[in-house]
Amino acid sequence: MNKYYRIMDANFNRAREGLRVVEEVARFILNDPGLTMEARELRHRLSLAQQFFPGGGVAFLHARDVAADVGAAAPPAGEEERDVIQLVLANFKRVQEAARVLEEYATLCDGEGPFKEIRYRAYRLERQVVERLRQLGPEDSVPPERPVPVPAGGYHCHRSRAVCRIDCSLYVITGDKFGHGRPIVEVAVAAIDGGATVLQLREKDFTSRQLVDVGHQLRHLTRQRGVTFIVNDRVDIALAVDADGVHLGQDDLPVGMARRILGPGKIIGISTHSLEQALEAQRQGADYIGVGPVYETHTKDDVLPPVGVDLVRQVSARVSIPKVAIGGIKAHNVAEVMKAGADGVAVVTAVWAAGDVSGAARELLSRVREAGAGNR
Incomplete structure (x- = not known):
C-alpha cells in the first residue's frame, strides 16, 4: 500500500501545483473571479479527496520519501521560449495527467475519489482560460500566439489541440x-x-x-x-x-x-x-x-x-x-x-x-x- 500511496502523493501534489499556477493567472492576469474560483475549488477538492482513503491525508504524508525518489534528480527538460498561454497549457497537462494517475491507482488503494470529474472539468477550464488569454491585447503583456502547424491534409485548427479536446468514447x-x-x-x-x-x-x-x-x-x-x-x-x-x-x-x-x-x-x-x-x-x-x-x-x-x-x-x-x-x-x-x-x-x-x-x-x-x- 505504501508504494501506491507514494505514487498518489506525488500526483496529488503535481495536480495541486498545476492548478495553483492556473489560479494565479486567472486571478492576477485575467482578473476573472469565476475562473479563479473554479481553479481553487478543483484544488481544494483534490485535498479533500485524500480523506476518503485509509489513513487520510496523514497516510500520504508518511508515504512521502523524497530522498529515495529516483526521479527527483532527473535532468530538466530543455528550455524553450514560453508565453503565458504555453505556461497555462503545460500546467493543465500536469493536472490532467496527474488526475488520470490518481483515477487508476485509487482502485488499488481501497479508495475512490472525483478524479475523472476533476480531469474533465480541467479540460473545460483549460479551454475557457486559454480563450480568455487570447482575447487580451498587447497592452496586457501577453505575447501573440505562435501559429499552429497545418497537419497533412490541410486541417488547421485555430485553437490548440488541448483546447479542442473532447473525449467522445x-x-x-x-x-x-x-x-x-x-x-x-x-x-x-x-x-x-x-x-x-x-x-x-x-x-x-x-x-x-x-x-x-x-x-x-x-x-x-x-x-x-x-x-x-x-x-x-x-x-x-x-x-x-x-x-x-x-x-x-x-x-x-x-x-x-x-x-x-x-x-x-x-x-x-x-x-x-x-x-x-x-x-x-x-x-x-x-x-x-x-x-x-x-x-x-x-x-x-x-x-x-x-x-x-x-x-x-x-x-x-x-x-x-x-x-x-x-x-x-x-x-x-x-x-x-x-x-x-x-x-x-x-x-x-x-x-x-x-x-x-x-x-x-x-x-x-x-x-x-x-x-x-x-x-x-
Missing part, C-alpha cells in the same frame, strides 16, 4: 420516446454512472420551453459529473443553457456562423455521411464529426441509408479531428467500428432503451476501450 444521445416513461434526467444519471463521456440533448418533438427546462437540468448534472454536454441542432438552446457546444446536421447553420454566435470556446460537431462532407467539416473548423449511419437504424424519421464501416475507415485515414461512429451501434458491433478508426461511438437506444441503463453504458464503454480507444 461513449457519446450518449437522449431519446425520451425510448425511455419507457422514465424521466430524461433519471436516465441521464444512469448513463453517466455507466461511463458516458458525452451527453447530447436531442428531442425533436420538444418545444423550445421544454428543451430549455430539460437543458438546464442536464447542464447542472453534467457540470457536476464532469461530462461534456451538447445540444442537437439548436444553437439558441445551447446558448440559453450554457451547453459545452452544439451538434449540427448538414442542413443546419454553417460552422462559421455557429462559431460567431457561440463564441470560440464552444464545441461544434457536424453529422457527415460521406468522405467529402467529413473533409469539408474539418476544413470549416468543426471540433469533431459524426460518421454514419454506419448500420441500419430507426431512431429518426428522416434516417439515411447505412454508409457502412468502409466509410469510417476512409474518413479515419483522411480526417484528423475526432470521429464518432453513429447509427445502429450495439455492443456486438462496437469493436468493428472502433477497429475501422472511430474515436468513439454515439448511441441512442443501445443505452436509452435498456432496462439496465448503467449496465448497458458500462458494457459499451468497456468494448470501446478493449478496442483501443480508452486512452486518448
Whole structure:
C-alpha cells in the first residue's frame, strides 16, 4: 500500500501545483473571479479527496520519501521560449495527467475519489482560460500566439489541440420516446454512472420551453459529473443553457456562423455521411464529426441509408479531428467500428432503451476501450 500511496502523493501534489499556477493567472492576469474560483475549488477538492482513503491525508504524508525518489534528480527538460498561454497549457497537462494517475491507482488503494470529474472539468477550464488569454491585447503583456502547424491534409485548427479536446468514447444521445416513461434526467444519471463521456440533448418533438427546462437540468448534472454536454441542432438552446457546444446536421447553420454566435470556446460537431462532407467539416473548423449511419437504424424519421464501416475507415485515414461512429451501434458491433478508426461511438437506444441503463453504458464503454480507444 505504501508504494501506491507514494505514487498518489506525488500526483496529488503535481495536480495541486498545476492548478495553483492556473489560479494565479486567472486571478492576477485575467482578473476573472469565476475562473479563479473554479481553479481553487478543483484544488481544494483534490485535498479533500485524500480523506476518503485509509489513513487520510496523514497516510500520504508518511508515504512521502523524497530522498529515495529516483526521479527527483532527473535532468530538466530543455528550455524553450514560453508565453503565458504555453505556461497555462503545460500546467493543465500536469493536472490532467496527474488526475488520470490518481483515477487508476485509487482502485488499488481501497479508495475512490472525483478524479475523472476533476480531469474533465480541467479540460473545460483549460479551454475557457486559454480563450480568455487570447482575447487580451498587447497592452496586457501577453505575447501573440505562435501559429499552429497545418497537419497533412490541410486541417488547421485555430485553437490548440488541448483546447479542442473532447473525449467522445461513449457519446450518449437522449431519446425520451425510448425511455419507457422514465424521466430524461433519471436516465441521464444512469448513463453517466455507466461511463458516458458525452451527453447530447436531442428531442425533436420538444418545444423550445421544454428543451430549455430539460437543458438546464442536464447542464447542472453534467457540470457536476464532469461530462461534456451538447445540444442537437439548436444553437439558441445551447446558448440559453450554457451547453459545452452544439451538434449540427448538414442542413443546419454553417460552422462559421455557429462559431460567431457561440463564441470560440464552444464545441461544434457536424453529422457527415460521406468522405467529402467529413473533409469539408474539418476544413470549416468543426471540433469533431459524426460518421454514419454506419448500420441500419430507426431512431429518426428522416434516417439515411447505412454508409457502412468502409466509410469510417476512409474518413479515419483522411480526417484528423475526432470521429464518432453513429447509427445502429450495439455492443456486438462496437469493436468493428472502433477497429475501422472511430474515436468513439454515439448511441441512442443501445443505452436509452435498456432496462439496465448503467449496465448497458458500462458494457459499451468497456468494448470501446478493449478496442483501443480508452486512452486518448
